[in-house]
Amino acid sequence: MSFKSGFVALIGPPNSGKSTLLNNILGWKLAITSPKPQTTRNRILGVRTTPEYQAIFLDTPGMHRSNNPLNQALVTVAVEALAEVDLAVVVMDVFYHRGDALEAVIANLKKVNTPVILALNKVDLVKKQELLPMLEDLATRRPWEAVVPISALTGLQVDDLLQEVAGLLPEGPQYYPEDMDTDQTERFIVSELIREQVFLKTFDEIPYSAAVVIESFREDEQKGMIFIEAVIQVERESQKGIVIGKQGQKLKTIGQAARKGIETLLGSRVYLGLHVKVAKNWASDPRALKRLITDSQKPGS
Numbered sequence: 001m002s003f004k005s006g007f008v009a010l011i012g013p014p015n016s017g018k019s020t021l022l023n024n025i026l027g028w029k030l031a032i033t034s035p036k037p038q039t040t041r042n043r044i045l046g047v048r049t050t051p052e053y054q055a056i057f058l059d060t061p062g063m064h065r066s067n068n069p070l071n072q073a074l075v076t077v078a079v080e081a082l083a084e085v086d087l088a089v090v091v092m093d094v095f096y097h098r099g100d101a102l103e104a105v106i107a108n109l110k111k112v113n114t115p116v117i118l119a120l121n122k123v124d125l126v127k128k129q130e131l132l133p134m135l136e137d138l139a140t141r142r143p144w145e146a147v148v149p150i151s152a153l154t155g156l157q158v159d160d161l162l163q164e165v166a167g168l169l170p171e172g173p174q175y176y177p178e179d180m181d182t183d184q185t186e187r188f189i190v191s192e193l194i195r196e197q198v199f200l201k202t203f204d205e206i207p208y209s210a211a212v213v214i215e216s217f218r219e220d221e222q223k224g225m226i227f228i229e230a231v232i233q234v235e236r237e238s239q240k241g242i243v244i245g246k247q248g249q250k251l252k253t254i255g256q257a258a259r260k261g262i263e264t265l266l267g268s269r270v271y272l273g274l275h276v277k278v279a280k281n282w283a284s285d286p287r288a289l290k291r292l293i294t295d296s297q298k299p300g301s
């Protein structure tokens, strides 16, 4: 049998588990995840290479009705990814019937001819007898190449999903070397691990108004340590106070948790210096948005 390869977009509404699925497929944490919607802001590429195939997954921001410039920019990232791929995996979770996200995703799928697999995620959260009617309902919504119930968190049936993916990939070359499983730089992943902790440790509007910029990244071989300085950018003075917290406590917890994740990623001890700055209205400034969404994917940024 000849080698198969291709690009596979992971698309779906916010919070459905696209990034969790990518991490499960890769076996390490590349993409940050959180219980809050709109965690992913960039298109993140993760590569799975086996002797039979190479699937290049694109994790994308959640697709939803957009009402502000940041949201619109995020949806554009997802829709553009769809046009470039050989296959799409729509990730819906078992609560999909609570909203109209499925319709919105299906409407976007009409713009392309890409084959589509539906992954019904978070099946660990429902009983078996609740699952069957959902699968029946989903099957009637559009012609899917396959419908696969999975749990991205526990890994349940992710292998079945991968088999379906492999079966639909076209014949093609190995685009990336086996030992390359992402196009994201360490610096970018580090900035994301910090942003993830801002998501997890603050409330309401803070996560959405925050961006993280790595100011310096220096390896000290003698000390066996990597020194990182990063800035958490927020939009308002009041938000700065919230991120810093009483006597700096909040920033300290964010820093400690982020450092752990970064040490695991880099396999090294890490010193992490965090600072908070106000960058007014970055999330509604088209140029700042473009920088945020495109520059972080360039090597060396």
Ligand SMILES: Nc1nc2c(ncn2[C@@H]2O[C@H](COP(=O)(O)OP(=O)(O)OP(=O)(O)O)[C@@H](O)[C@H]2O)c(=O)[nH]1
Binding pocket: 012, 013, 014, 015, 016, 017, 018, 019, 020, 021, 032, 033, 034, 035, 036, 037, 038, 039, 040, 041, 060, 061, 062, 063, 121, 122, 123, 124, 125, 150, 151, 152, 153, 154
């Ligand atoms: N119980 C359970 N929780 C899951 C599963 N998959 C994802 N989650 C949780 O759902 C939340 C959202 O997961 P993400 O992977 O960040 O979702 P996403 O689709 O990437 O979200 P956006 O980037 O915001 O579009 C997180 O809290 C995950 O831990 C699953 O299979 N079971």
Ligand SMILES: [Mg+2]
Binding pocket: 018, 019, 020, 031, 032, 033, 039, 040, 059, 060, 061, 062
């Ligand atoms: Mg995500």
